[in-house]
Amino acid sequence: MMCDCILSYDKAAVGQRIRKRRMEMHLTREQMAEKLDKSLRMVGDMERGTVGMSIETLLTLCSVLKTTPNDLLLFDEARNDDELSWAMDALSNASEHARASAIEILRAYLRSV
Numbered sequence: 001m002m003c004d005c006i007l008s009y010d011k012a013a014v015g016q017r018i019r020k021r022r023m024e025m026h027l028t029r030e031q032m033a034e035k036l037d038k039s040l041r042m043v044g045d046m047e048r049g050t051v052g053m054s055i056e057t058l059l060t061l062c063s064v065l066k067t068t069p070n071d072l073l074l075f076d077e078a079r080n081d082d083e084l085s086w087a088m089d090a091l092s093n094a095s096e097h098a099r100a101s102a103i104e105i106l107r108a109y110l111r112s113v
Helices: 011-024 029-036 040-048 055-065 069-073 077-093 096-112
Strands: none
Touching (some): 029 055
């Protein structure tokens, strides 16, 4: 079944998240361009949101920046805060055994990604 919707993303917002994450990783644009095998101009254009990127570039970028496509493309800080609050409330209200199990599962998952 085909989707009748038009899929797009906010390139400027994605670019801001790319730049923020690059800086958190203490990478220069030059270093990132080299790791991506892209020109310095392309990296700058991606960060400014003036160009899109292929799926291959997105996946390589995520690997370099140690993040996920969702974090770059779909990150919603308000939603993220709501989800974190929900998780904290759920853990606070869980039994000690359930909380310990949930934390163990979360640690195992985070080690695997």
